[in-house]
Amino acid sequence: MQMNNFIILLSIFFCGHFSSQKLNDEIFxxxxxxxxxxxxxSKRNSLKxxxxxxxxxxxNLHHDFEKDLMKFGYKKVENQKSNxxxxxxxxxxxxxxxxxxxxxxxxxxxxxxxxxxxxxxxIIKICTSCYANQVVTPKSNYELLMNFEDYDxxxxxxx
Numbered sequence: 320m321q322m323n324n325f326i327i328l329l330s331i332f333f334c335g336h337f338s339s340q341k342l343n344d345e346i347f348x349x350x351x352x353x354x355x356x357x358x359x360x361s362k363r364n365s366l367k368x369x370x371x372x373x374x375x376x377x378x379n380l381h382h383d384f385e386k387d388l389m390k391f392g393y394k395k396v397e398n399q400k401s402n403x404x405x406x407x408x409x410x411x412x413x414x415x416x417x418x419x420x421x422x423x424x425x426x427x428x429x430x431x432x433x434x435x436x437x438x439x440x441x442i443i444k445i446c447t448s449c450y451a452n453q454v455v456t457p458k459s460n461y462e463l464l465m466n467f468e469d470y471d472x473x474x475x476x477x478x
Contacts, residue, residue: 344434344435345432345433345434345440346432346433346434346435346437347401347404347405347430347431347432347433348385348395348430348431348433349395349396349398349401349404349428349429349430349431349477350385350388350393350394350395350396350428350429350430350431351393351394351396351427351428351429351477352371352391352392352393352425352426352427352428353392353393353394354392355371355392355425355427366379366387367387367390367391370387370388370391370426370429370444371391371392371425371426372423372424372425372426373424374453374460375442375444375453375455375460376455376460377455377456377457377458377459377460379455380439380442380455380456380457382438384431384439384442385431385439388429393429398476398477400476403476404430404473404476404477407469407472407473407476408430408443408463408473411463411464411465411469412463412464413454413461413462413463413464414461414462414463414464415461415462416451416462416464416465418450421449422448422449423449424446424449424451425446425448426444426445426446426451426453427445427446427447427448428444428445428446428447428477429442429443429444429445430442430443430445439457440456440457441454441455441456442454442455443463445470445473445477447470447471447473447474447477450465450467450470452465
């Protein structure tokens with residue numbers, strides 16, 4: 320029993336040191352927008368604008384999506400709380416939130432789920448300032464049903 324606990328502790332310790340983690344047969348990667356300075360909001364139809372401020376489409380999940388994120392100003396980050404973030408996000412139900420936000424959404428956090436073949440199976444875009452999210456899979460778009468406290472706790476975990 321003590322050996323199992325030791326192995327679990329070691330795996331938790333070492334998982335925090337990689338920017339991509341394998342969780343439940345999925346690879347989980349976190350990207351954070353480095354800065355919103357010098358972003359041109361006038362090009363509303365561009366892929367960059369749609370990724371940061373708007374709704375992404377399923378067809379945007381091509382094999383170079385992560386390279387595009389880096390060109391758009393996102394950075395892959397290591398987060399020692401990745402397991403907690405992964406579990407929290409997987410606990411929410413899918414749906415359509417019944418409230419609208421008054422601010423311009425800025426999806427500063429993008430979480431990517433990939434399969435064993437390194438193919439993107441889902442992204443989750445999160446704006447913790449205005450309490451908005453978007454989930455994009457190769458076949459659909461939806462939201463996670465979250466309340467304001469959920470966004471606040473996610474914001475804390477994503478720091």
